[in-house]
Structure formats: structure tokens, C-alpha cells
């Protein structure tokens with residue numbers, strides 16, 4: 001059996017920024033309310049005129065990852081693309097990304113949608129495909145244009161989200177130190193109505209529902225509580241099942257949805273500030289892109305180095321949750 005290691009990372013965020021104050025043009029809100037409840041100060045918004053879509057943003061991030069991994073595009077032998085909003089119904093965004101990267105080896109391309117947790121789900125699948133010898137270099141991206149389904153009149157939800165893309169190349173490793181130790185994936189369908197977007201798909205296509213502007217439905221407080229509980233539970237389980245002391249974790253990268261959620265989980269493990277990666281203030285919740293973006297920023301800031309232990313955890317619609325422990 002092989003092991004896998006991260007050989008390249010990259011991220012891309014659109015230039016356009018909506019600060020909390022900018023949102024006042026759409027509805028009654030304040031910077032104080034948003035910062036106090038979420039820690040978010042601004043978010044990036046994709047621009048169709050600049051050709052910013054899930055696949056194109058992912059291409060920018062992936063090119064950066066390929067460069068860092070010192071790989072050619074055709075070295076990629078599988079693409080896993082996590083997104084809550086594809087460019088088209090079909091073909092999938094992974095296929096569009098293959099084209100944008102100039103990959104001509106006809107590698108397999110698969111989209112994954114597990115909402116905000118999708119990128120860790122995809123990393124888990126990629127790790128298995130490398131461990132069993134099927135592939136050598138898998139491109140795993142999370143790329144999201146949440147602004148394309150945000151209802152900009154709904155102040156209780158749209159303030160939370162932003163756009164961006166993160167990419168990671170997971171490669172077969174001959175280095176025993178770097179590896180993925182374990183991941184835990186879960187979904188609690190009894191809570192599926194707590195965070196749901198019904199419009200725009202088979203049951204409620206837009207043309208049937210255009211009179212109803214409601215898009216994302218969310219029971220914010222229920223999601224908040226479930227997020228803290230599930231992420232803390234999964235982190236405790238993964239540390240216990242891998243015999244890892246919490247002090248051994250060098251960097252903790254939780255889903256960037258809300259600063260209060262991040263702090264509540266980090267407090268349970270007494271992780272000091274310098275071990276917790278936070279960028280939610282800049283980008284808000286970019287759904288399945290939050291963790292790969294934060295990972296690349298952590299590396300660029302020198303907060304993570306080879307042989308460090310990295311704990312990643314996330315939650316989202318489903319309600320799903322996913323946690324992964326790796327040695328970088």
C-alpha cells in the first residue's frame with residue numbers, strides 16, 4: 001500500500017470586494033452586527049465579465065499548485081472538483097478544468113458536492129485512490145461562486161458567504177513521514193432542512209420559482225450548535241483513534257464560516273492562537289474552498305512546514321461533517 005502527500009497548493013480569490021459597509025446598499029445592516037456575530041469584515045465576489053466561474057477560478061489555483069509541485073499539467077491523472085455550484089449541469093466542472101489546464105491525457109474527471117465539507121470528502125477519496133495504487137497525482141479542488149445563488153436581499157444569510165478557489169495536488173509518496181493518517185466523514189440527514197437550497201435544481205427549476213426569491217434556507221442557530229458539536233466530536237475522535245495528543249497538532253485549519261464557531265472548537269482543545277488558521281474576516285464562508293484556500297495561505301505565511309501535523313475539520317449542509325489528520 002502506498003501513502004500520499006500534498007505536493008502543491010494554490011488559491012485564487014476574485015478582486016472584487018464587498019465590505020460589510022458595501023452591503024448597506026442592499027439592506028439594513030451594520031459592520032458592527034456582522035463582525036460581532038461572525039467575525040467577517042469583507043468577502044470576494046466573482047465577476048462574470050472577468051470570466052470568474054468555478055472552473056476558471058479553479059484553473060488559476062491549480063496552475064499555482066502545479067508550479068509548486070513542479071509538475072506538468074499532464075502529470076495529473078485524476079481530477080476531483082468540489083463545488084456547490086457547477087459551471088453547467090453538464091459536463092462537470094472537473095472536465096472544464098481539464099481543458100483549461102491543457103491536460104490532454106484524458107484523465108478521469110469527477111465533481112463532488114457535499115456542500116462545505118466537499119473538499120475533505122474529495123481528499124479522502126483521492127487518498128484512497130493513491131493508497132491503492134490507482135493514481136499518482138490527483139488534483140483536488142474546491143471552487144465556489146456562492147454569490148451566484150446568494151439572495152442579496154436576505155441579510156440573515158448573504159452576509160455569510162463569499163467566492164474563491166483552492167487547489168491541492170495529492171501525490172504518491174515515497175516519504176514515510178508525510179501522509180494522511182485518517183479522515184472521518186459523516187452526514188446527519190435528520191438535519192437536512194437546517195441548511196438547504198431547493199431552487200434551481202430538478203424539484204424546483206428557476207423558471208418555475210422565479211416569483212420566490214428565497215434561495216438558501218437556514219436555521220442559523222441550529223447549524224451553529226451542530227457545527228461546534230460535530231467538529232469538536234470528530235476532532236476528539238480522530239486524535240484518539242490515531243493516538244495523537246492535542247499538543248502534537250502544529251496547525252488547526254477549521255472551516256471558515258464564523259469566527260465564533262472557530263473559537264469555540266479551538267477552545268475545547270486549548271489550541272493557542274498561533275496554531276489556529278483564521279482568514280474568515282477576509283473571505284467569509286467560501287463553502288468547500290475555505291480549507292484549501294486557508295491551507296495555501298498558511299504555507300505562504302510560513303505557518304506550516306514539512307513533517308508538521310495538520311488537523312482539518314469542516315461542517316455544512318446535510319448536515320455533513322468531515323475531519324482529516326495528516327502529516328504535511
Ligand code: UT7
Pocket residue numbers: 028029030033034037038116155156157159160219220221223224257258285315316317
Ligand atoms: O457552512 C455553514 C454556514 N452556516 C453557518 O455557519 C451559520 C451558523 N450560524 C450563525 O453563524 C449565526 O446563527 C448567524 C450569524 C447566521 C446569526 O446569528 P444569530 O445570533 O443566530 O442571530 P439571529 O439570526 O438570531 O438574528 C438576531 C437579530 C434578528 O433580529 P430580531 O429578530 O432579533 O429583531 C435578525 O433579524 O439580528 C437580525 N439580523 C441582522 N441584523 C443586521 C439578521 N441578519 C442581520 C444582518 N444585519 N445582516
